[in-house]
Amino acid sequence: MPEGILCNKNKVTTLEQLQALLADKSGKQYYQEMNNLDVDAKALWDLIQKTCKSRIRTWLDICTHCGLCADSCFYYLANHKNPTQVPSYKIQSTLGQIIHRKGKVDNAFMQMTMDTAFSKCTCCTRCGVYCPLGIDTGVMFSYLRGLLFSQGFTPWEMKIGTGMHRVFQAQMDVTTEDWVDTCSWMAEENADDWPGLEIPVDKENADIIYTVNAREPKHYPEDIAQAAILFHVAGENWTVPSQGWEETSLAMFAGDWEACKIQVESVYAAMDRLKPKRMVVTECGHAYRATVIEGPYWAGLKTGKTPIESFHYVEWVAEALRTGKLKIDPAKKIKEPVTYQDSCNYIRNGGLWEAARYIMSQIAEDFREMTPSREHNFCCGGGGGLNGIGRYREQRNVGLKVKRDQILATGAKLVVAPCHNCWDAIRDLEEVYEIGIRWSFLKPLLINMIEVPEHLKPAE
Amino acid sequence: MYEFVTGPLAWLAFAVFFVGNIVRLVLYVRGLDWKLDRVTYSVNTSFGVKGAVRSILFWLAPFGTHSWRDNPWFTILVFVMHVGLIFTPIFLLGHNIFLQERWGFSLWSMPGALSDAMTIAVIASAVLLAMRRIALPEVRIITNANDYLMLAIAVAPFVTGLIARYAFVQSEPWLIVHVLCGELLLIAVPLTKLSHFVLFFATRAQLGMDYGIKRGGMKSNGINW
Numbered sequence: 001m002p003e004g005i006l007c008n009k010n011k012v013t014t015l016e017q018l019q020a021l022l023a024d025k026s027g028k029q030y031y032q033e034m035n036n037l038d039v040d041a042k043a044l045w046d047l048i049q050k051t052c053k054s055r056i057r058t059w060l061d062i063c064t065h066c067g068l069c070a071d072s073c074f075y076y077l078a079n080h081k082n083p084t085q086v087p088s089y090k091i092q093s094t095l096g097q098i099i100h101r102k103g104k105v106d107n108a109f110m111q112m113t114m115d116t117a118f119s120k121c122t123c124c125t126r127c128g129v130y131c132p133l134g135i136d137t138g139v140m141f142s143y144l145r146g147l148l149f150s151q152g153f154t155p156w157e158m159k160i161g162t163g164m165h166r167v168f169q170a171q172m173d174v175t176t177e178d179w180v181d182t183c184s185w186m187a188e189e190n191a192d193d194w195p196g197l198e199i200p201v202d203k204e205n206a207d208i209i210y211t212v213n214a215r216e217p218k219h220y221p222e223d224i225a226q227a228a229i230l231f232h233v234a235g236e237n238w239t240v241p242s243q244g245w246e247e248t249s250l251a252m253f254a255g256d257w258e259a260c261k262i263q264v265e266s267v268y269a270a271m272d273r274l275k276p277k278r279m280v281v282t283e284c285g286h287a288y289r290a291t292v293i294e295g296p297y298w299a300g301l302k303t304g305k306t307p308i309e310s311f312h313y314v315e316w317v318a319e320a321l322r323t324g325k326l327k328i329d330p331a332k333k334i335k336e337p338v339t340y341q342d343s344c345n346y347i348r349n350g351g352l353w354e355a356a357r358y359i360m361s362q363i364a365e366d367f368r369e370m371t372p373s374r375e376h377n378f379c380c381g382g383g384g385g386l387n388g389i390g391r392y393r394e395q396r397n398v399g400l401k402v403k404r405d406q407i408l409a410t411g412a413k414l415v416v417a418p419c420h421n422c423w424d425a426i427r428d429l430e431e432v433y434e435i436g437i438r439w440s441f442l443k444p445l446l447i448n449m450i451e452v453p454e455h456l457k458p459a460e
Numbered sequence: 461m462y463e464f465v466t467g468p469l470a471w472l473a474f475a476v477f478f479v480g481n482i483v484r485l486v487l488y489v490r491g492l493d494w495k496l497d498r499v500t501y502s503v504n505t506s507f508g509v510k511g512a513v514r515s516i517l518f519w520l521a522p523f524g525t526h527s528w529r530d531n532p533w534f535t536i537l538v539f540v541m542h543v544g545l546i547f548t549p550i551f552l553l554g555h556n557i558f559l560q561e562r563w564g565f566s567l568w569s570m571p572g573a574l575s576d577a578m579t580i581a582v583i584a585s586a587v588l589l590a591m592r593r594i595a596l597p598e599v600r601i602i603t604n605a606n607d608y609l610m611l612a613i614a615v616a617p618f619v620t621g622l623i624a625r626y627a628f629v630q631s632e633p634w635l636i637v638h639v640l641c642g643e644l645l646l647i648a649v650p651l652t653k654l655s656h657f658v659l660f661f662a663t664r665a666q667l668g669m670d671y672g673i674k675r676g677g678m679k680s681n682g683i684n685w
Contacts, residue, residue: 054491055666061655065599071530072527088602129526130526134519297495297498302494302503304494304673350675353680375676
């Protein structure tokens, strides 16, 4: 059975394997090897029989082919209502066929399925909200990605990402040392402006354990500094763990459920070790989805909840504003028209739309809702890992048109996007379509408009 | 012949219908898996029940959801057809007279004009829904022969019932065909896609529980369907 050196059914578990994959620029060799990868139909069918139970089987069986899901899908809309973008068609022609053929599909079929599962669906789950029978195609595509992963059919970046989670317990090669160093560097760097600023590592019994997206220590360390400043001003007793600080899960996008478990258990272990009262997650949608919403299930926690109560960053901000821990200087509120990007992962799939609305009511004078908004909002266009996959850049860019038009219709030039994926997608849509907008996380905006108590200001 | 189709065959059809639907529901629930589905069905029960009930009720109400409101004509056709499919046979005068003769009891019967109108509405809705399948590219691409067959099976008792009622000559053959079509429908419900007769409630409840328990139901007033 031909297995490639890079593209194969094995999990990436060592640094050497990771380096070999990274050395293969754009995954050229990886995708060439994929052309020769055999499908182990028996293993595929065994896996389906073990894991595809009545929920998904019934969804596939009773779909009445009414087509109401069509208009709910931003890909369908962005692609001039191309019928091959109808969610029901996409899932029936891939997962539906694999089950119909009892797993007996060939390499070309698996590659078509991979292309569909990653470049025609971001698992935003909006279609499930529009189906009269409650058929959630986004959930099925996520499941399908897992089947594909088990057979080695996953995009190059996903293979790398899952390897990162296994080797580093982070989506990027950030070691414990890198992370702790970044924290102390950021605390020092801002110490002059913010006397007494600390980023306490591994403090036990803190009120808050704060966890992040690996991109922050890797590429945007100022984000960690901003979080620290806001906790500092709010007077929070907080800490970050030296290990188990990473919330994201490329493994979830890839459907590598084993790596998902490894990743979230590292965070839950930090909770057990440091005994904080609650967890706050950075401004990332899928990180919250992975570690707070889905994670307890991967870890087999029967309550379906994280070991301690967990909050997305917008929940903490809303609470800090409500309780007066953070006070906004009215003169510094955002005056220009501003809109808010509702992330699929913590809004539709997390129920946090009211927290977001409360924050906007406090920081903006001219807040404009997108249409649709809240749990009905469209995906930014970069969800489900799509931002990071070179093979599907073109399809991603077409999909961005829906968000572009939604933003343009608000008339706002500033988009608040408290989610790394949304933030990236909106940045990229500006790069591609040049509509003259700016985008921001909450933290930098808040820092510029909070009232700082005298005793926290630097001595003149 | 008439005695046979309205006797043993009717018993068989009703047995398949009732037992089959119960089996479908039981199998569905037994196949749910909290770990695979990632929904704690039997923990956080109050949130689950609330989510399930909301998910069903919003969708049972015509124009109760965004999706229904976004597609008003489709919504009207679907509700007219389903209301007609379910209530016309139960409250039809002819059926109740038959019940009275055979079993000595009957239900309230609707006026003949109303049952005629509902029958015609069911047939018209089905025809329009079939035409919609052909006309709209997003529906055409997912439509297969089975979808038309389902519509035909669902609507056949209504077409034949109308013919039997208004046949100028010899209504008994048509009556037999009508009874056979009704029995075919009863048998088809648990065995085909028409099982959404019961599984609608199951899948809606499941997704409602998913949203109610896991996807934000504990941190909001519930998804606005």
